[in-house]
Amino acid sequence: MIKRKVPMWLFPLAFHNDDNIKYYACLAIAVLVANKEIEAAVLKSGTLDLVEPFVTSHNPFEFAKSNLAHAHGQSKNWLQRLVPVLSSKREEARNLAAFHFCMEAGIKKQQGKTEIFGEIGAIEPLKNVASCPNAVASKFAAQALRLIGEEVPHKLSQQVPLWSSEDVREWVKQIGFAEYANNFIESRVDGDLLLQLTEDNLKDDIGINNGIRRRRFTRELQNLKKMADYSSRDTANINTFLQGIGPEFSIYTYSMLNAGVDKESIRGLSEDQLIKECSITNSIHRLRILDSIRAKENALGVSMEESLDKSLDVFVSYRRSNGSQLAR
Missing domain, CATH: 1.25.10 (Leucine-rich Repeat Variant)
Incomplete structure (x- = not known):
């Protein structure tokens, strides 16, 4: 093919x-x-x-x-x-x-x-x-x-940050980790906490001891982060900005929102802040995010300069015996 x-x-x-x-x-x-x-x-x-x-x-x-x-x-x-x-x-x-x-x-x-x-x-x-x-x-x-007369199962919203613990349990069962579903309930993991889970949480708090299974769960969680709707929290459209770099960058949306990144603070982000505050460990991804921020700032600067450089029509009013006139 x-x-x-x-x-x-x-x-x-x-x-x-x-x-x-x-x-x-x-x-x-x-x-x-x-x-x-x-x-x-x-x-x-x-x-x-x-x-x-x-x-x-x-x-x-x-x-x-x-x-x-x-x-x-x-x-x-x-x-x-x-x-x-x-x-x-x-x-x-x-x-x-x-x-x-x-x-x-x-x-x-x-x-x-x-x-x-x-x-x-x-x-x-x-x-x-x-x-x-x-x-x-x-x-x-x-x-x-x-x-066809079949029962329709519980529907999960795309607004993952608003999920209840029951929603999380249903999703965990869907992705093939049913044996751990009750562990999420016992730990009261809702949508907000689900999006913040680390590999250590999965091992120590949820009890997924097998490293390969933790990797599988993390992969499913990243897929969920890519399709999630963050509009309930994302007033600055951080997710739209990250998706503009690449769909895989949506996995960082929630960590950036929790770090307090907004329209103003995103302009001054440093690589150190992306590591420590936003938990972005992939150095290539950090560079691409910073490059995109700079490119956006440069484009904004050029746009403002062009706007200022445009010629202005000036009209001067002067008096004549038969009334005021405008001279260009």
Whole structure:
């Protein structure tokens, strides 16, 4: 697939005026990016960026009626191949897979064939997606479950800082650490504390003694930090600034907010403060953050200079016998 540059030639198809061609091009790229072996090459093509605008601007039930090509739904074998995409680590891939299963649920309900979702093993993945903090995917997965008569699980908000201890326990169970879920309850870990957990906390307070398991938990926690909504705390749009550097920089949003970083103080941040106050241990990331702050300051300075350099029209009023006149 990569040798034949499939992600590249899917790009113009995903830009096609025909919504159906666009949809299946996006679906193909979502399936490809779910494969870890070729994920990097797919991301490089830029085609994945077109998935989100499509799913947020279309209704799965209306789209199902738009073309006979998918009005009758896909076969059991076809749908079975799409099930693993529901568990993809890429948000865009999960969004489109959930969109498609929502569309298929409506079609299969009309056909009286809703049992097909149980036969292909799609129920549990749909429940996992429906309860996750991903707003787009969870909405479509929940709709699909309702249509096929399945119970919709507890929904987790994207506003992780506002999570209760029960929300934290539910998330811990979702990511495969159910045996430690009650430990989080006993320690009264809410969303605020969850976002501040260190590896020492995981070992000493939660009891995850296996180092590899702690790394796995930390990886899931970092993924959560990337998709979290910090608007309840982030009045200075620190997360937007960090995402502008790269999506992976969102993992530092909460530590910077807790350190008191705002629109004014961010301008004077030093590398030492990023280490000690914001707990940013990655030296490359510190340099990129500082470079971005400087670049923003320089751009602001140039903009102000250009504004001051603009010529001003001066009007002088002088009196004449027949009234005041303006001279330019």
